[in-house]
Amino acid sequence: MKHLKAFEDALGEIHGEGRYRVFIDLHRHRGRFPKATARFEDGEREVTIWCSNDYLGMGQDDDVANAMHEAIDSFGAGSGGTRNISGTTRYHVELEKELADLHGKEGALLFTSGYVSNEATLSTLGRILPDVIIYSDSLNHASMIEGIRRSGAERRIFKHNDIDHLRALLELDDPARPKLIAFESVYSMDGDFGRMEEICDLADEFNALTYLDEVHAVGLYGKNGAGVAEMLGLADRIDIIEGTLGKAYGVMGGYIASHTTVIDSIRSMASGFIFTTSTCPVMAAGALASVAKLRTDEGRRLRADHQSKAALLKQKFMDAGLPVMPSPSHIVPLLVGDPERCKALSDTLLFDFGIYVQPINYPTVPRGTERLRFTPSPVHDEVMMDELVAAILAVWKQLGLEQAA
Numbered sequence: 237m238k239h240l241k242a243f244e245d246a247l248g249e250i251h252g253e254g255r256y257r258v259f260i261d262l263h264r265h266r267g268r269f270p271k272a273t274a275r276f277e278d279g280e281r282e283v284t285i286w287c288s289n290d291y292l293g294m295g296q297d298d299d300v301a302n303a304m305h306e307a308i309d310s311f312g313a314g315s316g317g318t319r320n321i322s323g324t325t326r327y328h329v330e331l332e333k334e335l336a337d338l339h340g341k342e343g344a345l346l347f348t349s350g351y352v353s354n355e356a357t358l359s360t361l362g363r364i365l366p367d368v369i370i371y372s373d374s375l376n377h378a379s380m381i382e383g384i385r386r387s388g389a390e391r392r393i394f395k396h397n398d399i400d401h402l403r404a405l406l407e408l409d410d411p412a413r414p415k416l417i418a419f420e421s422v423y424s425m426d427g428d429f430g431r432m433e434e435i436c437d438l439a440d441e442f443n444a445l446t447y448l449d450e451v452h453a454v455g456l457y458g459k460n461g462a463g464v465a466e467m468l469g470l471a472d473r474i475d476i477i478e479g480t481l482g483k484a485y486g487v488m489g490g491y492i493a494s495h496t497t498v499i500d501s502i503r504s505m506a507s508g509f510i511f512t513t514s515t516c517p518v519m520a521a522g523a524l525a526s527v528a529k530l531r532t533d534e535g536r537r538l539r540a541d542h543q544s545k546a547a548l549l550k551q552k553f554m555d556a557g558l559p560v561m562p563s564p565s566h567i568v569p570l571l572v573g574d575p576e577r578c579k580a581l582s583d584t585l586l587f588d589f590g591i592y593v594q595p596i597n598y599p600t601v602p603r604g605t606e607r608l609r610f611t612p613s614p615v616h617d618e619v620m621m622d623e624l625v626a627a628i629l630a631v632w633k634q635l636g637l638e639q640a641a
């Protein structure tokens with residue numbers, strides 16, 4: 237093949253930086269989450285999954301799986317093309333209605349993933365508001381960064397959660413120009429919350445639109461699982477809410493919820509919506525069942541269990557003298573601070589103890605803050621947690637990592 241050397245060089249660089257990615261082959265058994273079978277070249281073993289973003293185990297929920305079965309039996313596999321060409325199904329329409337209602341917005345628009353929803357929406361906003369300035373939190377997800385870049389809009393990056401810095405940037409710009417502030421409700425690597433109320437106040441003061449990524453919060457926070465904006469009573473101050481159906485809802489897909497005119501213009505203009513095959517009906521059916529279920533008392537029970545499991549794991553790490561990072565949310569990051577030892581810790585936990593947790597290294601997090609990121613769910617029990625802590629302590633010592641007093 238031509239130009240192969242360039243590909244080899246690029247890979248060589250990635251290997252050299254320890255960033256080469258290897259995916260584990262996991263066989264998840266229906267209804268047995270968080271247990272799964274990991275398959276290696278020389279055999280297989282049962283593992284406990286500790287790093288899934290299927291935060292509530294909805295990917296294994298019977299109501300969700302049954303809804304998907306029904307949809308495939310009645311509609312078949314694919315959607316047949318873009319919604320422009322192949323039309324839509326009642327699942328797409330009902331899901332969009334359900335999501336709009338969930339967030340208390342007039343409309344919602346479904347995309348094939350959360351990534352696409354951010355990228356497609358933000359990149360289109362630059363065309364709708366040609367003079368817009370976009371203010372973006374420095375820890376925003378890659379999909380927002382990419383969308384903002386492609387929007388062609390002028391952009392200002394404010395220091396993570398730094399309200400004074402955001403204000404200073406807003407003050408420097410022409411008050412007459414349209415503005416949009418893009419941020420997240422839960423930052424997935426540190427587990428901290430965006431400073432939503434203060435950002436909404438600034439947005440009002442400077443006449444800016446608010447764009448909120450609730451990907452790590454939908455299904456998990458608020459009375460109906462609509463996210464942190466619902467929990468804080470701020471949803472009506474967020475102009476565009478973006479979410480995923482692939483994490484707490486356990487399926488796949490992404491969406492935005494907003495004013496009908498905003499939804500209609502994105503629907504009519506965003507390449508990432510117009511020119512791609514729409515979500516399979518089976519996915520939309522599963523997501524619809526999951527969103528609806530998490531709005532009920534059963535959802536509220538799962539959310540309460542989820543929070544208490546996260547709190548319990550943090551406490552167990554602290555009691556064991558392990559350096560758990562100060563995350564106020566359901567995400568439990570354990571600081572290792574060194575890429576090789578982070579990888580070695582993860583490997584040893586997997587091969588010697590049947591514990592699956594991915595190392596999080598640069599560039600996902602800054603160098604020196606390499607970590608393991610744990611996401612306990614309602615179905616992780618205390619026995620699993622005690623096994624986990626004992627295993628980490630054993631490997632921690634072997635690797636010469638420091639423990640708190």
Ligand code: PMP
Nearest residue numbers: 349350351377424451480482490
């Ligand atoms: N936003 C954030 C903050 C994310 O962490 C992710 C995925 N990790 C996405 C958007 C993309 O969502 P999806 O996985 O549904 O594409």
